[in-house]
Amino acid sequence: MTYHITKTIETNDFEKAKELVTEALKNEGFGILTEIDIQATMKKKLDKDYKPFLILGACNPHFADQLLGIDPNMSAMLPCNVTLRQLENGKLEVSAMDPVAxxxxxxxxxxxxxxKEVKLKLEKALHTLA
Known part of the structure; x- marks a missing residue:
């Protein structure tokens, strides 16, 4: 079983891709709660160079509320991480955690x-990316 849902985008405009990913997630009811800039963090902490690489903490409040109502400790599994990173070939890869896995x-x-519902919404969001 794979642990992520992945889509490669045929663009090298990182900021534009971030906007597209954010909008696609928004269309499925997700907001971005956190943003971790891996490129900047690795440079600052380890003086290592990374290509552009973000982790977006996406949350759909409706589903988060359902999960927390069943088990408040599920908060350790939230938010859903969605990553955006530049590949060696210049294209961009978007990956989302697979909540079922x-x-x-x-x-x-x-x-x-x-x-399963969250996975379908994440897949739909990534599928809309060109």
Whole structure:
């Protein structure tokens, strides 16, 4: 089982791609709660050079509320990470965590349907990216 949903974008405009990803997620009910700039962080902390690379913490409040209502400790699994990174060939890759894979080890039948719905919304958002 793979642990992520991935789409390669045929552009090298990182800022434009970030806008497109944010908008695609918004269209599926997700907002961006956090943004981690891996490129800047690795340069600052380790003096290592990375190509542009972001981790976006995406959250759909409706589904988050459902999960937390079932198990407040699910907060450790939130938000859904969506990454945007420049590949060696200059194209951009967008990856989202697969919520079904993420909760598989928990064996929770009450959470599984929610994870499947979230996965479908993440897949739909990534599918709309050109």
């Amino acid at each position: 993420a909760i598989a080890a928990l064996g929770s039948k009450s959470i599984e349907p929610i994870a």
